[in-house]
Amino acid sequence: MTDTYPETHLIIRGTEINYLFICPTKLWYFAKGITMEQESEYVDLGKFLHEKSYFGEEKDVKIGMISIDFIKKGDIIEVHEVKKGKSMEKAHEMQALYYLYYLKKLGINAKAILNYPKLRETKEITLEGREKEVEKAIGEVEQIKSLSVPPKPVKTKKCKKCAYYELCWV
Numbered sequence: 001m002t003d004t005y006p007e008t009h010l011i012i013r014g015t016e017i018n019y020l021f022i023c024p025t026k027l028w029y030f031a032k033g034i035t036m037e038q039e040s041e042y043v044d045l046g047k048f049l050h051e052k053s054y055f056g057e058e059k060d061v062k063i064g065m066i067s068i069d070f071i072k073k074g075d076i077i078e079v080h081e082v083k084k085g086k087s088m089e090k091a092h093e094m095q096a097l098y099y100l101y102y103l104k105k106l107g108i109n110a111k112a113i114l115n116y117p118k119l120r121e122t123k124e125i126t127l128e129g130r131e132k133e134v135e136k137a138i139g140e141v142e143q144i145k146s147l148s149v150p151p152k153p154v155k156t157k158k159c160k161k162c163a164y165y166e167l168c169w170v
């Protein structure tokens, strides 16, 4: 396959899939290009990525619309994402699945590893049997992005650390 963007609907970013599982309102703001001060998780990630434990890997790999923390090449390509904690585990997992789905459409078979360095834990993720889940998430992201106003915010404990707090609640 020669086309970098194999299917027109694969023009969404991994972060958008991630935000779908955190908060639809947050996804809408992000997708519309409304950016606030970076959240602390991203600052910490930069630090983790430059720690010795990840030294020597290919970092911040951009392939079309996706941006992978780092990749290991072996018998099968490993896509690694580094995360701070597990409170958003479903969002992390769906983001990783989207990467695997995207790569598969480009003819690349891979597996994903979620790295939680603070917890000294890893989680392996494969796409097998989960493509429909990814396609459903892609459809939901597209539907939210097509809205002319943000989805009504719902207050949860995630709001406290959210960069869009002031937009929703002040």
Ligand code: SF4
Residues within 6 Å of the ligand: 022, 023, 024, 025, 026, 153, 154, 155, 156, 158, 159, 160, 162, 163, 164, 165, 166, 168
């Ligand atoms: S403050 Fe809460 S409702 Fe608003 S975007 Fe953030 S998580 Fe969503």
